[in-house]
Structure formats: structure tokens, C-alpha cells
Amino acid sequence: MTQALNIVWFKRDLRIADHRPLATAARLGPVLPLYIVEPDFWAQADASARQWAFAAESLEELGRELAVLGQPLCVMTGDAVGIFREIHQRHGIASLWSHEETGNGWTYARDLAVAAWAREQGITWHEPRQFGVIRRLASRNGWANAWDSDMAEPVTVPPIALKPLGVDWPQTIPTAAELGLQPDPCPDRQRGGRTAALATLAGFLGERGRDYRFRMSSPVTAFEACSRLSPHLTWGTLSMREVAQASVTRLRALKPLGDPSAKSWRASLISFMGRLHWHCHFMQKLEDEPRLEFDNLHRGYDGVRPDVADQIKLDAWCAGQTGFPFVDACMRALDRHGWINFRMRAMLMSFASYDLWLPWRASGLHLARQFVDYEPGIHWSQVQMQSGTTGINTMRVYNPVKQGMDQDPTGAFVRRFVPELEGVPDAFIHEPWKWSGAASLRYPPPIVDHATAAKAAKDALYALRKGAGHKEAARKIVTKHGSRKAGTAATGRKPKAKARVVQADQLTLDL
DNA sequence: AGTGCAGTTGACTTT
DNA sequence: TAAAGTCAACTGCAC
Numbered sequence: 076m077t078q079a080l081n082i083v084w085f086k087r088d089l090r091i092a093d094h095r096p097l098a099t100a101a102r103l104g105p106v107l108p109l110y111i112v113e114p115d116f117w118a119q120a121d122a123s124a125r126q127w128a129f130a131a132e133s134l135e136e137l138g139r140e141l142a143v144l145g146q147p148l149c150v151m152t153g154d155a156v157g158i159f160r161e162i163h164q165r166h167g168i169a170s171l172w173s174h175e176e177t178g179n180g181w182t183y184a185r186d187l188a189v190a191a192w193a194r195e196q197g198i199t200w201h202e203p204r205q206f207g208v209i210r211r212l213a214s215r216n217g218w219a220n221a222w223d224s225d226m227a228e229p230v231t232v233p234p235i236a237l238k239p240l241g242v243d244w245p246q247t248i249p250t251a252a253e254l255g256l257q258p259d260p261c262p263d264r265q266r267g268g269r270t271a272a273l274a275t276l277a278g279f280l281g282e283r284g285r286d287y288r289f290r291m292s293s294p295v296t297a298f299e300a301c302s303r304l305s306p307h308l309t310w311g312t313l314s315m316r317e318v319a320q321a322s323v324t325r326l327r328a329l330k331p332l333g334d335p336s337a338k339s340w341r342a343s344l345i346s347f348m349g350r351l352h353w354h355c356h357f358m359q360k361l362e363d364e365p366r367l368e369f370d371n372l373h374r375g376y377d378g379v380r381p382d383v384a385d386q387i388k389l390d391a392w393c394a395g396q397t398g399f400p401f402v403d404a405c406m407r408a409l410d411r412h413g414w415i416n417f418r419m420r421a422m423l424m425s426f427a428s429y430d431l432w433l434p435w436r437a438s439g440l441h442l443a444r445q446f447v448d449y450e451p452g453i454h455w456s457q458v459q460m461q462s463g464t465t466g467i468n469t470m471r472v473y474n475p476v477k478q479g480m481d482q483d484p485t486g487a488f489v490r491r492f493v494p495e496l497e498g499v500p501d502a503f504i505h506e507p508w509k510w511s512g513a514a515s516l517r518y519p520p521p522i523v524d525h526a527t528a529a530k531a532a533k534d535a536l537y538a539l540r541k542g543a544g545h546k547e548a549a550r551k552i553v554t555k556h557g558s559r560k561a562g563t564a565a566t567g568r569k570p571k572a573k574a575r576v577v578q579a580d581q582l583t584l585d586l
Numbered sequence: 587a588g589t590g591c592a593g594t595t596g597a598c599t600t601t
Numbered sequence: 602t603a604a605a606g607t608c609a610a611c612t613g614c615a616c
Contacts, residue, residue: 292602379590421602461602470601471603478603529604541601 079167080107080240085148086182088174088205088311089133089141090269093230095203096172101234104169107162107244112152115119117254119181121451123444124251124259124412131248132267133312138246140269146237149244152275155185156192166242168198174205174311177362178220179451180369206315207355208452215359215559222355225555226319235242240340257340264413265306272312275303279470280325280344283351287343293482294405297416302347305414305448307439308354322348358452360556368455369436373466375545380428380462382435391522392427393441395493395528397490398521400505401479402426404492413447424461424472429472429532430523435462463477466549467557470536472529479505493518 079159081100085108092099100106119129137283138148151158162168176182192198204210207222222484251259279302290300307313326344330335349413361367391397395406405423409415415423427438439458443449463470483489486504490497495518496507508520539545550559 418602425603457602469603472601473603474605537601 078105080105080162080168080581081170081172082106082162082168084171084173085110085134085137086173086176086311087178087309088314089130089137089267090272090312090314091137091144091174091233092269093205093314093317094174094230095235096174096232097200098234099201099203100170101171101237105238105240106146106234106341107145107149107166109149109151109158109162109169109519110152111155111158112249112254113155113185114152114254116181116185118352119258119525121449122256124256125258125261125264125447126262126449127251128259128264128445129267129306129413129447130310131180131251131309132271133269134248136268136270136312138248141237144234144237145239150246150248152249156188159192163196165371165462166260168196169183171198171200173200173202175202175208175210175422177206177208177358177452179345180365183365203527205311206358207352208358210362212359212363215557215560217544217556218356218359219244219352219559222352226351228314228316230314230513231315232322250268259444261411261413261447263292263411263429265303265311267312272304272307274319275307276313276321279304280321284343284347285340288339288346292418293488294408294416295417295483295488297419298412298414301416303414303448309448311449314353319351324349342385354453355448356558357456358450360456361452363555367459370449372556373545373548374465374540375463375539375548376465376536379433379464380434380540382434384433385431386484388431388522389433389437389441390446392423392431392438392521396427396519396522397431398508398519399426399475399479399525400486400489400493400496400507400518402475402481404424407492408488409442409445413445420457420476421461421471421474424458425473426469426475428462428529429470430475430525432528432532435459463532465552466540466545467552472533474525474529476505476525505522 081103083094083097083100083106088094088096089110097108116122119240125226132150134461138150141148150494154476171189178186178524190571191202204225204298207220207225209218212218265275282533283299284302286296287300287302303316304313308315322344326341326348329344350375364372392406395410396401397403405415405419409419409423424435424438425515427433429436431438435458439455442458443451443454446454459465460468461471472579479486479489480584483505486496486499495516496504498512499507499510499516506516507513507516513520
């Protein structure tokens with residue numbers, strides 16, 4: 076019998092750079108790099124073939140990198156505990172290494188099962204952090220500083236070589252169809268893998284991010300001006316630390332350039348770095364309170380919306396057939412690209428939750444599947460914020476017509492994704508129902524009257540907010556989850572008016 | 587050139 | 602990340 080294996084279990088960290096489990100385990104002895112394709116995970120309602128396609132591309136490249144190091148990636152399909160048990164019986168497992176994961180309820184339960192099995196077998200499972208998310212966090216105080224110092228730590232250098240194990244391990248990456256996933260064409264999806272990740276990072280920091288601040292809000296410009304790093308952070312083809320440090324390096328390089336354009340560049344970069352921070356801030360919420368994936372953060376809102384979604388409205392929303400051109404264009408763009416910018420995600424969710432009065436879990440699941448960058452902690456926190464169920468955020472009900480006029484004044488974006496509206500005059504592009512030729516369009520009339528629906532939704536939620544006990548529960552939520560930005564929870568003071576203006580272009584979220 | 591006024595703008599509040 | 606409403610200051614313009 077050969078020496079027992081140290082298993083490096085790759086999860087959503089598909090890289091060798093800045094990979095502490097890999098680097099540390101490689102110093103101990105023989106390493107088996109392992110990815111487990113878990114059919115039950117991919118059968119969950121928040122999983123989709125587009126996500127798998129991105130992951131599979133990333134795995135392929137990871138496999139090549141590991142092969143160069145000397146030991147290719149072992150890919151096995153099945154239940155994690157079952158697979159570990161099998162490997163342990165055949166070869167003996169000395170230790171288990173993986174990054175700590177803040178995933179969905181399913182991965183949480185799976186990790187508990189793996190931990191229980193490992194404990195039972197006397198195998199130590201080491202789980203270093205890869206994000207600024209702290210497990211078993213006692214208090215949010217000091218969280219932001221911890222994030223800063225964590226991200227400032229040196230990136231971990233990958234091992235120079237891995238000792239070949241000399242056994243033929245399976246390496247086959249199943250197709251989406253083999254995994255039983257529904258067909259999910261996403262023609263303009265970003266490609267997975269480390270090469271694409273590095274190119275995207277270089278493109279953003281080198282040029283695309285120059286006017287990030289001003290171009291991130293409109294879907295006309297956001298596809299180019301946003302970093303587009305999100306799927307790479309989700310699947311770990313880049314580490315948060317790598318992105319944070321590359322941003323700092325770029326910021327420093329811009330300093331000596333005295334010209335005014337460099338000043339704007341810097342402001343965009345600082346704005347971007349704030350969002351890296353928020354990425355972990357939202358993941359931390361799910362880490363602290365996993366039930367927010369399923370239940371209202373503030374239980375006072377339980378039952379306010381129907382438990383079962385109105386199928387006609389849900390279907391129309393999912394298909395981009397609501398009759399609101401800007402909403403439909405965004406949904407169809409998302410379907411093609413597997414990505415849409417943050418603000419439009421908020422608008423889509425707001426429309427589902429307020430205008431259509433759909434239960435957020437159903438609509439949230441559709442968006443989760445559409446997002447190649449689906450990150451449960453960010454996603455479900457955002458879903459609840461856009462649904463008014465956190466109890467501590469101002470309701471933000473988007474007016475889809477106003478958003479259209481603000482973000483797509485020429486209607487170019489609408490016409491690209493809703494070709495049925497090609498012939499509608501500019502003046503009516505966001506409200507085609509007001510145009511005299513509307514009857515001839517092969518496009519549905521608006522599914523709801525926005526003013527009426529938004530008013531009804533606001534009234535229902537405000538009635539609960541005024542109810543007994545609402546405030547007390549909300550206060551506890553703020554204490555547990557609220558950010559500690561200057562002038563908010565930490566000091567109990569209100570920010571000065573001036574500070575508020577400075578923050579306006581940044582992501583000044585309340586939660 | 588001063589006055590009155592409708593319309594606009596921006597800061598701030600409310601929902 | 603919102604939008605609508607309020608209010609006061611401001612602007613352009615007719616007289």
C-alpha cells in the first residue's frame with residue numbers, strides 16, 4: 076500500500092493560483108486533486124446548464140494546469156461522502172483540503188455530511204478561507220478591517236510540481252445532458268477558465284474600467300464597462316485576493332499620472348473596489364443566516380405575498396413578455412448573456428416582487444438559473460432587498476418606464492433585444508401601448524398597470540411595517556447584519572450631508 | 587430697471 | 602439601487 080493521500084477537493088475555486096489548500100497539502104505528501112460532479116447538486120432548482128458549462132470549461136483548463144504540475148485532476152461523479160468513502164477504502168485518505176464555502180442550503184447540508192463522515196474516520200478536513208467571509212462570526216464589528224487585512228495577505232504561490240500518483244484516475248467531465256440538465260442555450264455566455272479570467276481582469280483594469288462609475292448603470296454600456304469578473308469569482312478561476320491586489324496595483328500605477336483622466340480612472344477603480352468588499356459583505360449574511368435563502372429575513376412579512384406564484388405572470392416575466400419594453404429587453408439580454416448589470420437585476424426583481432406580486436423564491440430561482448455568476452449569498456440577499464422583506468431597507472420600487480427613459484433614452488437597447496418594437500417611434504419606445512400603431516404590434520400589452528400595482532404593493536408592505544413588533548425585530552436584524560460604515564450602525568450617528576453626496580455614486584446599501 | 591409670476595431646479599422628506 | 606411629493610430658491614420673461 077502506498078502512502079495515504081492528501082485530497083485537495085476543488086469546489087468553486089477552480090484555479091491553482093492563490094489556492095491555499097493545494098499549496099499546503101502539496102507540502103505534506105502525495106496530493107490527489109479532486110473535483111466531484113454532484114448530480115444532486117445540479118438537480119437543484121437554482122442550478123442550470125449554463126452554470127455547468129462555465130464550470131466544465133474551467134475544470135478542463137484546471138485539469139491541464141494540474142497535468143503540467145504532474146498530477147492531473149481527478150473528476151468523479153456522484154455523492155461526495157460516497158466518493159470519499161470509496162477512495163478511503165481503496166487508498167487511504169490522510170487529510171482533506173478544500174476552501175471554506177458559503178454556498179446554498181444544499182452544499183451546506185453536504186458539507187455537514189462530509190464533516191461528520193471525516194470526523195468519524197478520524198480524517199482532518201482543513202478548510203482555509205478564500206473570501207472575506209468569516210465562519211461563526213460573533214459580531215459584525217471590525218468586519219471591514221478584517222476584510223482589508225485578509226485581502227492584503229500575500230497570494231499563495233502554487234506548488235512547482237505535484238508527485239504523480241501513478242494510478243489512472245478518472246478524468247471525464249460529463250456533459251450537461253449526461254448530468255440530466257435541461258437544454259439551456261446561452262449564446263453570448265462568458266467562457267470559463269483561467270485564461271479567460273486573466274484576460275477579463277486585464278481588459279477591465281487596463282482599459283474597460285476607465286469610466287466604470289458612469290457606465291455601470293445603463294445596460295447599454297454596462298456589458299463593456301463592468302468588470303465582468305463575477306462568474307470567475309463565483310467559480311474561483313480568480314481569487315478575490317488576486318482581484319483586490321491587482322486593483323490596488325493598478326490604482327498605484329495611476330497615481331503618478333497627473334492628468335485629469337487619471338483622476339477619474341482612480342475614482343472608478345475605488346468604486347469598483349468598494350464592490351469587491353460588498354461581494355463578501357452579502358455572502359457573510361448567508362453565512363450567518365442560511366435561512367435567508369428560503370424565508371423572509373424579517374418574519375413579519377410572512378404570508379404577505381401568495382405562497383404559490385401566479386403562473387401566467389411568472390411565465391411572462393421569465394420569457395420577457397410583460398409588455399414593458401425595458402423589463403423585457405433586460406430579461407432577454409440576460410437570457411442570451413447569462414449576465415446583466417446590477418441595477419437591471421434590481422429592476423427585474425423589483426418588477427417581479429412589487430408589480431407582479433410574485434413570491435420572491437420563485438422569481439429568484441429563475442434569476443439564479445439565468446446567472447452564470449450565481450452566488451447564493453449575494454443573490455438571495457439582493458432578492459430579499461428588492462422584495463422589501465428584510466425589514467430594514469427602504470422599499471425601492473422601480474418604475475420600468477422611467478428606468479427605460481433614463482438608462483436607454485434612444486431605445487437602442489430595447490430595439491436590439493425586443494425586435495418586435497423596431498418600428499415604434501422613439502417617443503413611444505418605452506410605452507408602446509400609448510402609440511397609435513400599437514394594435515399592429517406583435518407585442519403584448521402591459522401585463523399590469525404600473526402605478527396601480529406599485530401602489531398596492533407599497534400599501535400592503537407599509538401596513539405591515541407599521542404593525543406591532545416590526546421595529547423590534549428590524550432592530551435585531553440591523554445589529555446582526557448591518558454594515559458598519561461610518562455614521563451608521565457603528566457610531567449611531569447619521570452621516571453628514573456632505574459625506575452622503577460623496578458616497579452617492581458608490582454602493583451605499585443600507586443593509 | 588423693477589415687479590410679478592409661471593415654470594424649473596435642487597435639497598430634503600415621505601412612502 | 603427608487604420615486605413621488607414638498608418647499609424654497611432661482612430663472613426667464615412679459616409688462
